[in-house]
Amino acid sequence: MNKIIKYLLSFLFFTQISCQEKKDHKITTPMTKYEWSEGTSAALGYPMEVYKGGIDYEGGGWLSLDNGMTPGTYSWGTLSNGMSNNFKGLPIRLDFIWMSYMENQFYLIDKAVDTDKIREYLKKGFDVKVTNGSGDIEHMTYDKFGIGLAPGGVVVVWVAGIGYQKEIGRYQAEKVKIPESEIAKLDSHENRFWRKDYLDMVHSREQIIPAKVREENKGKPIPFGLWDTYRTRYSWKLAFELPEKAKLYPLANVKLTTINGEREQFETTKPPLSQNEMRAIPTKIVFDFVGADGKEYGGECSLNEKSSFEAFKTVFGDTPNSTKADIIVKVNEANSYLTIKLKGENGKEAFIKADSIEVF
Template sequence: MNKSIQYLLSLLFFIQISCQEKKEHQKTKAMTKYEWTEGTSASSGYPMEVYKGGMECEGGEWVGLGFGIIPGGNSWGAINHGMGNGFRSLPTRLEFIWMSYMENQFYLIDTPIDTAKLKAYFSKGYEVKVTNGSGETEHLNYDKIGVGMAPGGVVVVWVAGVGVQKEVGRYKGKKVTIPESEIAKLDSHENRFWRKDYLDEVFNNGKVIPEKIREENKGKPIPFGIWDTYRIQYSWKPVFQLPEKAALNPLTDVGIDMINGEKEQLDAAKISVAQNAERAMPTRIVFDFIGSDHKEYGANGDLNEKSSFEAFKTVFGENPNSTKADIVIKVNEANSHFTIQLRGENGKVAFIKADKVEVF
């Protein structure tokens, strides 16, 4: 081989290695790792359990979701923590099979998820007031990725941090049947999905489905589609009406939970000038105020789901974009109770009942 050919081959080899190293560097650079833990969620009365699978992450990392039954006693979006924690790349794909117990049905989800949206949340983080009463704000990072499963094969992914939770996307699984040949190979723990003793425990254990919820749902059909109805957004903002000379505590945040599993923290010092935003219906409101007696009070209320649906239908009709509205939280003169009213710019008004109201 003459020197010219030898030199050319050496140059090509060097270029190939350099390009490969550059690609590997770019891949590593793009694969930023964040500190987070995985979790799962189910809706009240509808326990779920992952049979096998989980989430594929950037760079081929894998995060399993099969860490036990997901109780049906929690609100939709309440995240049960998984086993993992630490710096990891972000999920790119959902790929798992799960059991919807009240349907006696397995579902399969195999779909890419919005990794770019996840990155945007994890990279930006959010600001909240510190809890020591100083009024200072602190920057926090999202540290959980939750996967919710609902009847009908509905899957929702959220990103969450302390007091804040945002929806990343909604996906749909398909019904599957596990082959008898596969079931026959499972050990006594793995085959629990088909064992009568285990199923009886799921349906009758008050920790999985509280007796109150079980009785409320008894004889009723599964409300397929309701979990997509939860995702409908309306243009509204919170407005507070307090007794004369009382005011929201400006050193705190106002916490709002939504029916679609999202949560917000709003600066109480700026809430009077807050603009309308597209949000799902609220389910819980938490706030602090200073009464005319100069005492500090804390307050919270859980909104009744049926009453909320009725109120929003009264004000917005069949079109969630038909108007804008205020949710008015009015505290009584004795600082012992508050009411909740939905007021539309179209002049329509409706009260929302609360399942629980506390002022302390």
């Protein structure tokens, strides 16, 4: 009996030691850190500002987002410059309160983000051509964590790098009211969210909301739900129709921006230029080409939002996966103008108007 008891005690002792070693090993396993900074984005005409809080990241770290106002002067997905560009664990949670100025409403977001998806993007990275004109390829990765804040408490998260930006997820925040007792303790800078002079400045300053945008939005209701519409994806790819004997410039990539804040680039020397993928509606296309005269030209177009939605409605109807389509960029023989057409495999097609076109 004594032998059995001794055996059991020895077994339990060594089992405990073994488990402790595994536990200790788990604790001391080094965590992979990545070099990244944070950035915020607001929709055109709808400035946002974080009141307090920030981002939790792996390893018990925390990063404040109280870095000043994110003005509504740029397109959705344009990220501000972050304050923390160093090596750290990846984001795991959003936990902050912000002010949506055009609603005069505070929102609270307290949600976990898809860290595994972020890690996958950072590990995979992307290839881009270096900007020295050599055509050499450089492998890079995403180095910015972007947070978009839109009316209605919409929060969209992206990862971004040079020439690339990909959506991680969409989250819904809740309306909150800051207690009067908390407001009373704030100093003259911290209580700006409630001061009339500050709010009047936000609504009237050109650098925060362009005058043209203020005038266009005057008297109109806030288009709640619009930024979810931006996330709708369709099966399409880019195609070019260039003058005879002209070709895309082999030492530069074609650059694409879509309405949901994503960006990507395409290799010009390996046909086809791009494959059909589920993408949001395009907003900007930038490319270079060599004309029949051997000269290098640049092309750039910013697509009209209303015309783009109408064209995709014409071709795809109410079902985004009903067909596949091409966005065809056609340059005229004089290398001075271009048109954009959406053409579906179902035989339907529609031209898309542009807010600006440059061929130079």
